[in-house]
């Protein structure tokens with residue numbers, strides 16, 4: 277770092293590890309993340325956790341409007357000052373989980389974020405509440421990215437995979453080494469793109485029950501579905517078998533092999 281860089285760095289707010297702060301500076305990687313959003317220039321973009329604004333800087337020229345939600349007061353202040361003259365960007369100093377994204381955008385929107393790892397899953401689900409974004413690109417822990425996109429029957433497939441894939445198409449785009457961040461996290465990262473489905477597997481009124489069911493089922497990951505249904509719904513074996521037959525699911529199948537569609541079928545076959 278040269279003298280100017282050192283002076284600049286000394287003016288930056290202290291790194292708050294408790295807020296999952298790992299900053300990315302590599303222009304090539306930042307460009308690839310922005311590219312993955314496929315912006316035409318007409319979109320309203322919501323950025324989660326802009327931090328020191330490295331990704332913000334790349335997104336802003338490609339967005340019609342940018343809302344950057346940052347919880348750290350000092351960083352939000354830094355960005356407010358930096359962009360004081362720019363009407364296209366608003367810094368929202370809030371906990372992203374307390375912000376209704378659709379309301380903030382006021383219409384169609386897309387989401388981008390190098391998200392804090394301590395609340396990755398809540399953020400992913402928050403980004404899937406209605407009205408959903410047209411698409412979202414997140415930088416997350418590599419292991420989480422692999423779970424998001426995992427197919428039924430693989431080792432990584434779990435509640436997160438089934439819940440995301442029930443409402444969206446997800447792809448892992450590329451991996452990022454820990455050394456690309458400052459300070460470096462302990463784990464590798466990866467970029468995922470999540471595109472909500474126009475015809476999701478699960479209807480709006482089924483979403484909560486589906487999530488509870490899938491979460492519960494993976495609590496019995498190694499058990500057969502007959503046992504899983506009996507335990508989760510407190511039903512006897514004959515009822516569990518009826519449900520499984522109606523949903524056309526093998527009673528000896530294990531949760532880790534069931535696609536989101538099959539979980540949805542089971543839920544719909546549940547006796548009232």
Ligand code: SAM
Pocket residue numbers: 295296297298299300301324325326327328329330331345346347348351370371372373389390391392393395
């Ligand atoms: N986007 C920046 C970059 O790529 O260099 C920073 C990424 S850093 C991994 C995550 C950012 O999310 C930090 O700036 C942190 O302060 C912010 N953050 C943490 N918890 C948050 C929350 N609940 N709501 C909004 N922002 C949060």
